[in-house]
Amino acid sequence: MNIAGFTVPQPLATGVQNITILGATGTIGQNTLDVIARHPDRFRVYALTAYSRVNELFEQCCKFLPTYAVMLDADAAEALSIKLKQAGLTTQVLFGVEALEQVSSDVTVDVVMAAIVGAAGLKPAMAAAKAGKRILLANKETLVMSGSLFMQAIEQGGATLLPIDSEHNAIFQVMPQRQLSSHGGVKKILLTASGGPFRQSTASELEAVTLAQALNHPNWVMGPKITIDSATMMNKGLEVIEAHWLFNAPPESIEVIVHPQSVIHSMVEYIDGSVLAQMGNPDMRTPIAYALGYPDRLESGVSSLDMFKIARLDFEKPDSVRFPCLKLAFDALKLGGTAPTILNAANEVAVSAFIAEKIGFMDIPRIIESVLEDSSIHPVSDLQSVIDADAHARVTASERMLAYS
Numbered sequence: 169m170n171i172a173g174f175t176v177p178q179p180l181a182t183g184v185q186n187i188t189i190l191g192a193t194g195t196i197g198q199n200t201l202d203v204i205a206r207h208p209d210r211f212r213v214y215a216l217t218a219y220s221r222v223n224e225l226f227e228q229c230c231k232f233l234p235t236y237a238v239m240l241d242a243d244a245a246e247a248l249s250i251k252l253k254q255a256g257l258t259t260q261v262l263f264g265v266e267a268l269e270q271v272s273s274d275v276t277v278d279v280v281m282a283a284i285v286g287a288a289g290l291k292p293a294m295a296a297a298k299a300g301k302r303i304l305l306a307n308k309e310t311l312v313m314s315g316s317l318f319m320q321a322i323e324q325g326g327a328t329l330l331p332i333d334s335e336h337n338a339i340f341q342v343m344p345q346r347q348l349s350s351h352g353g354v355k356k357i358l359l360t361a362s363g364g365p366f367r368q369s370t371a372s373e374l375e376a377v378t379l380a381q382a383l384n385h386p387n388w389v390m391g392p393k394i395t396i397d398s399a400t401m402m403n404k405g406l407e408v409i410e411a412h413w414l415f416n417a418p419p420e421s422i423e424v425i426v427h428p429q430s431v432i433h434s435m436v437e438y439i440d441g442s443v444l445a446q447m448g449n450p451d452m453r454t455p456i457a458y459a460l461g462y463p464d465r466l467e468s469g470v471s472s473l474d475m476f477k478i479a480r481l482d483f484e485k486p487d488s489v490r491f492p493c494l495k496l497a498f499d500a501l502k503l504g505g506t507a508p509t510i511l512n513a514a515n516e517v518a519v520s521a522f523i524a525e526k527i528g529f530m531d532i533p534r535i536i537e538s539v540l541e542d543s544s545i546h547p548v549s550d551l552q553s554v555i556d557a558d559a560h561a562r563v564t565a566s567e568r569m570l571a572y573s
Contacts, residue, residue, distance in 0.1 A: 184212050188271045190292050191283035192216040193224040195391050196306045199452045200281050201228060203460060203468055215271035220244040226251045229259050236260050238267045268292035273299035282307045285393050286516055287558055290314060297321035304459045306332035308406045313509045314554045315413035330459040335359050335407050336414055337455035338433035338446035357417055358435040359407055360427040364399040367428060371490055377529035396519045400532055405497020409508050412501055419501050424494060426484040449473050492533040505545045506557035513561035514539035521569050531572040539564045
């Protein structure tokens, strides 16, 4: 396996680092601010962004005093601006995608936490890459939709990339730097998956899954979209595509292993028979702190792992019959081109419909498979080709959804 495509991050310059957090009110954003608050001598919040959660972003602005606050929604931006002025704060409020790109690429910014969920995070992450920032990537869709373009932008812009997903962060941690620049004897990447809340459910039980059940993840606290993706195992499928781009790994060198305790976050197998694993309590502050401090280790607030309390570690093969989303993701990766973009778009539409309780749980993979089968796959030549494929797939998915509503 050749993993030479990964850019080895260089240490940040000394002094206080200015950070933009894209998706500040989400789970990753909140955990990032928690870690930053523990290290005021190392980080300053330059910009915070959100979609429309005015009260949450206002509270964060009051605590961290960013230069900019960005809302995607114009009405929300106006409401936030009024609240900030009434509080006597000087934070400037902007809105829209262009504003997200601005606070991601501004010359003042050193680090960008890319944590906007979904396709909306693509453009600001790309802007940060072109501007040569250190990017802490928590947005799966950036690599899933436009992996080749994004990695090219990272290289051309002189940016550095650190993965925030616990699995990819774990892989990076157990691959020493000297092995990131060459073959390094790596045989296989082993991505662990919790199996979600329905790991032992029968096919008939999966057909009857409710929204409340799907949102009840046994190990992790995440936003609703990612939690549903975990329940369908699409989350792991998207991570397979991410791993392909991050570590230049062919699909056959990536294996998914169900590990219900979520203590081992991922492993790397070497040609000499060694398997190195990164372990820890399931808390996103660990990978966030590692990426923020790299190559240093920072105190994260995560409690120590109690091996005696855990007592055992279990592993299972994933069931692609009960969880077809995982196979669909591998299929899309092998097809290449715009196939992963189509997969992601159809999934976003289907998951949104499930959250709105318009379709059933197992209708999600049915809609995705139908859209993939009926869509033309094209090479990814530029960002517009990605955006066009995404838009077309969303329309197709919405049409297919009518059959299940």
